[in-house]
Amino acid sequence: MRVELDEATRRRVEGIRMLGRAQVRPLGLEADRLGRPIPPDHEFFELLLKIGQGRTRWSGEQDPAAEPAARDESDRPELKATIGTSRALLAVAEELSYWDRGVAVSLPGPGLGEPPIIGMGTPDQKERFLRPFIDPGKPRWGSFAMTEPGAGSDVAAIRTVCRKDGDHWVLNGAKSFAANASRADWILVWATIDRNLGREGHRAFVIEQGTPGLGDFHVEKKMGLKAYESTSFTMRDCRVPADSLLGSDEHYARKAGFKGAMKSFNSTRPLVAAMAVGMGRAAFDEALAFAKEQDLLGDVRVRDRLERIRRRLRVARLLCWRAAWLADHSRPNIVEASMSKAVAPAVALEAASLGMELLGEVGARGEHLIEKLFRDVKAMDIVEGTGQIQRIVMARQLVQLPR
Amino acid sequence: MIDFEIGDELELVRATAREFADDHLRPTLRQHESTRALSDATRAAFRDIGFATLEWPESLGGSGLGGLARFIVLEELAAADPGATLALDPLGPALYALVECGGEAALERFGTPLADGETARSVLVWCGEGCRAKLEFGDDAVSGAIPWLPADAAAQLVLLDADGAHVVSEGFTLEPARGAGLRAAGAASVTLDRAPIAASYPGGEAAARAAARGRLYTAAMLVGIARESADYSRAYALDRVTFGKPIAHHQALAFLIADMATATDSARLAGWDAAWRLDSGHGAEEACATAFIEAAEQAMYVTPNGVQILGGHGFMQDHPVEKMMREARALSLLFGGVDAARNTAISELIESDGPVQLTWEAPDAGRTG
Numbered sequence: 001m002r003v004e005l006d007e008a009t010r011r012r013v014e015g016i017r018m019l020g021r022a023q024v025r026p027l028g029l030e031a032d033r034l035g036r037p038i039p040p041d042h043e044f045f046e047l048l049l050k051i052g053q054g055r056t057r058w059s060g061e062q063d064p065a066a067e068p069a070a071r072d073e074s075d076r077p078e079l080k081a082t083i084g085t086s087r088a089l090l091a092v093a094e095e096l097s098y099w100d101r102g103v104a105v106s107l108p109g110p111g112l113g114e115p116p117i118i119g120m121g122t123p124d125q126k127e128r129f130l131r132p133f134i135d136p137g138k139p140r141w142g143s144f145a146m147t148e149p150g151a152g153s154d155v156a157a158i159r160t161v162c163r164k165d166g167d168h169w170v171l172n173g174a175k176s177f178a179a180n181a182s183r184a185d186w187i188l189v190w191a192t193i194d195r196n197l198g199r200e201g202h203r204a205f206v207i208e209q210g211t212p213g214l215g216d217f218h219v220e221k222k223m224g225l226k227a228y229e230s231t232s233f234t235m236r237d238c239r240v241p242a243d244s245l246l247g248s249d250e251h252y253a254r255k256a257g258f259k260g261a262m263k264s265f266n267s268t269r270p271l272v273a274a275m276a277v278g279m280g281r282a283a284f285d286e287a288l289a290f291a292k293e294q295d296l297l298g299d300v301r302v303r304d305r306l307e308r309i310r311r312r313l314r315v316a317r318l319l320c321w322r323a324a325w326l327a328d329h330s331r332p333n334i335v336e337a338s339m340s341k342a343v344a345p346a347v348a349l350e351a352a353s354l355g356m357e358l359l360g361e362v363g364a365r366g367e368h369l370i371e372k373l374f375r376d377v378k379a380m381d382i383v384e385g386t387g388q389i390q391r392i393v394m395a396r397q398l399v400q401l402p403r
Numbered sequence: 404m405i406d407f408e409i410g411d412e413l414e415l416v417r418a419t420a421r422e423f424a425d426d427h428l429r430p431t432l433r434q435h436e437s438t439r440a441l442s443d444a445t446r447a448a449f450r451d452i453g454f455a456t457l458e459w460p461e462s463l464g465g466s467g468l469g470g471l472a473r474f475i476v477l478e479e480l481a482a483a484d485p486g487a488t489l490a491l492d493p494l495g496p497a498l499y500a501l502v503e504c505g506g507e508a509a510l511e512r513f514g515t516p517l518a519d520g521e522t523a524r525s526v527l528v529w530c531g532e533g534c535r536a537k538l539e540f541g542d543d544a545v546s547g548a549i550p551w552l553p554a555d556a557a558a559q560l561v562l563l564d565a566d567g568a569h570v571v572s573e574g575f576t577l578e579p580a581r582g583a584g585l586r587a588a589g590a591a592s593v594t595l596d597r598a599p600i601a602a603s604y605p606g607g608e609a610a611a612r613a614a615a616r617g618r619l620y621t622a623a624m625l626v627g628i629a630r631e632s633a634d635y636s637r638a639y640a641l642d643r644v645t646f647g648k649p650i651a652h653h654q655a656l657a658f659l660i661a662d663m664a665t666a667t668d669s670a671r672l673a674g675w676d677a678a679w680r681l682d683s684g685h686g687a688e689e690a691c692a693t694a695f696i697e698a699a700e701q702a703m704y705v706t707p708n709g710v711q712i713l714g715g716h717g718f719m720q721d722h723p724v725e726k727m728m729r730e731a732r733a734l735s736l737l738f739g740g741v742d743a744a745r746n747t748a749i750s751e752l753i754e755s756d757g758p759v760q761l762t763w764e765a766p767d768a769g770r771t772g
């Protein structure tokens with residue numbers, strides 16, 4: 001039992017903190033004020049590349065045994081040992097989101113499309129889609145598009161169809177809210193071979209930007225998280241080469257398609273929860289500082305509520321870390337991952353909301369960081385499975401809730 | 404690096420505690436409650452395992468284990484029978500007042516004679532913030548009244564407040580009370596009439612540590628109670644059918660059951676975090692107070708819902724869930740209850756200039772400025 005980061009992770013977190021204070025937060029505030037995403041040619045993205053960000057986690061090795069799997073090397077002194085663990089990723093994500101979660105998602109890199117490509121992709125697909133991210137000469141993005149206008153939580157109900165036509169696939173449909181889609185080199189799109197098949201009909205494609213038929217990009221106007229683009233788009237008779245189908249046919253014959261998507265959610269849920277913890281922490285720090293400046297801490301009501309938020313944030317963080325720790329040891333963590341995701345966003349919202357109450361009319365002016373966090377954080381209970389969906393996932397495990 | 408592995412030794416401790424609870428506590432929990440007594444065999448088994456002296460230093464015949472070990476044992480025992488858990492432990496949280504404020508000498512003097520569990524217990528009396536006891540301290544005696552202790556008899560009272568601990572071994576009488584919960588341990592109000600103070604151990608910091616460990620002790624029991632209530636009602640919900648399906652499959656209850664599991668895990672993690680801080684020599688007063696509040700709040704969320712899930716049957720004493728609800732309520736009144744703990748938990752935050760300490764933070768973590 002240990003509730004401490006190792007030296008290597010601690011240093012990384014400190015690095016993020018410096019970057020966060022100097023760059024990430026100001027950029028997030030600016031994007032919020034301007035009401036538009038950070039443009040892809042912003043010098044900040046270039047800077048990130050220079051300091052080694054914006055890259056893929058894929059090592060470039062085709063031999064899976066050579067993949068740097070998550071390891072726990074807490075007994076080993078080598079500094080690099082824990083870098084790739086889920087726990088380390090969590091700590092970094094939390095800190096980055098502390099400074100600005102919108103900017104965090106805007107960062108170049110393969111994004112949410114990366115885990116399915118690493119997990120399901122053929123050697124050739126990894127070469128094509130991830131190799132450019134190993135040492136990118138310019139900022140590059142990948143995008144992940146599952147959600148549709150008519151299907152969000154009910155993933156099985158997606159209606160984007162794919163049809164084999166000779167050595168091509170033809171896609172038709174519409175996708176919603178995909179992060180970084182219009183600037184991405186490729187978009188990982190989920191489609192179905194037959195709408196009546198449900199999950200078994202699902203297929204994943206990696207569609208390259210510029211493919212004819214891929215278009216109508218619409219960058220949504222959002223309540224918060226304005227620093228990155230959430231983009232809706234359509235595919236109209238969009239023809240892609242047969243080898244754009246992620247994985248191989250036998251992969252889907254084994255019904256691994258949907259599972260592939262869902263498995264990646266198991267690892268991203270604690271990550272998103274950790275981001276919420278970071279945002280909640282930011283709101284709490286600001287709220288506490290304001291309360292001190294304004295001499296509000298003599299009020300027992302204020303104190304009690306601060307106590308509650310700090311406590312709930314701590315518990316949320318522990319839930320995240322436990323889920324990640326289980327993942328690092330390849331133990332089942334479905335329930336634990338969903339617990340973290342069910343708890344953290346609500347706590348973070350409560351933190352921001354309390355912050356607004358302490359600010360009073362100062363918050364109502366709409367210019368305070370806490371006010372921005374209050375808007376930003378609501379998304380965390382929606383993305384990567386809503387709070388309700390997390391409870392369904394847990395209940396399936398706990399009481400075999402039928403589908 | 405962050406690690407939730409408790410290790411082989413504590414896994415064994417946990418398995419032993421679970422087995423003891425299954426063999427000796429669960430089958431007879433209503434009997435313990437109504438007779439306010441435990442069998443000699445149960446007491447002997449408890450003593451032989453060495454649970455009583457788990458945290459005692461090895462020099463005094465203990466196992467020298469830490470707060471996490473105690474937490475794990477208490478969760479297991481209290482899951483079965485919280486009242487019996489208190490009744491079995493000869494010192495309970497009084498241990499912390501003795502060792503923190505008076506050191507090993509105090510433990511040897513007042514604790515050792517009780518270690519075999521044959522005589523009455525040493526009972527901790529919280530006299531600090533939030534207590535409802537009215538006590539007046541003279542130079543060498545104390546008088547007053549304590550409205551409730553979970554005990555029918557006491558070999559000694561260890562009075563703990565913010566400034567230190569006092570031990571009294573005579574000059575007090577216990578008047579049996581019905582007790583809202585924890586009846587297996589007894590229930591009494593206490594009158595002290597110029598009770599001579601056998602020993603005084605002043606020291607604010609030591610007293611704060613003692614209170615912290617006591618709160619963690621209570622938190623561990625609350626986690627056990629919440630877990631049992633959640634597990635019991637979950638099993639029931641899979642069995643009970645209404646409107647053509649198990650009630651667990653009505654989404655309102657499915658979500659509630661998921662939230663109750665989350666609540667229990669939340670309280671346990673807060674407790675383990677505090678126990679780790681304690682055992683690794685970090686300051687733990689805030690963390691222990693926080694763990695106590697979390698456990699109390701979550702237990703008071705889980706246990707009434709445990710009754711709710713059983714409906715009318717939950718209200719009847721054929722099932723243990725009503726008992727769990729009462730015991731959670733009574734237990735979380737100890738140490739001045741959650742409000743006193745809140746003050747402890749927040750005071751550090753008010754005084755410090757740094758960022759919020761959630762769990763571990765870098766020394767220079769901080770906000771924009």
Ligand SMILES: Cc1cc2nc3c(=O)[nH]c(=O)nc-3n(C[C@H](O)[C@H](O)[C@H](O)COP(=O)(O)OP(=O)(O)OC[C@H]3O[C@@H](n4cnc5c(N)ncnc54)[C@H](O)[C@@H]3O)c2cc1C
Pocket residue numbers: 144145146147149150151152153154176177178179225230379382383384385386387388389392
């Ligand atoms: C900022 C932001 C960024 C996003 N980025 C991406 C992205 O990059 N890629 C992508 O693919 N998607 C993205 N999304 C979409 C997101 O994943 C979906 O919005 C989310 O899954 C919810 O789907 P929905 O909006 O269709 O809501 P719905 O599924 O219509 O849900 C509406 C409400 O009903 C509840 N509900 C649904 N089903 C049940 C049920 N069975 N029981 C009880 N309650 C239920 C939900 O919890 C919710 O409260 C993003 C969304 C946002 C807000």
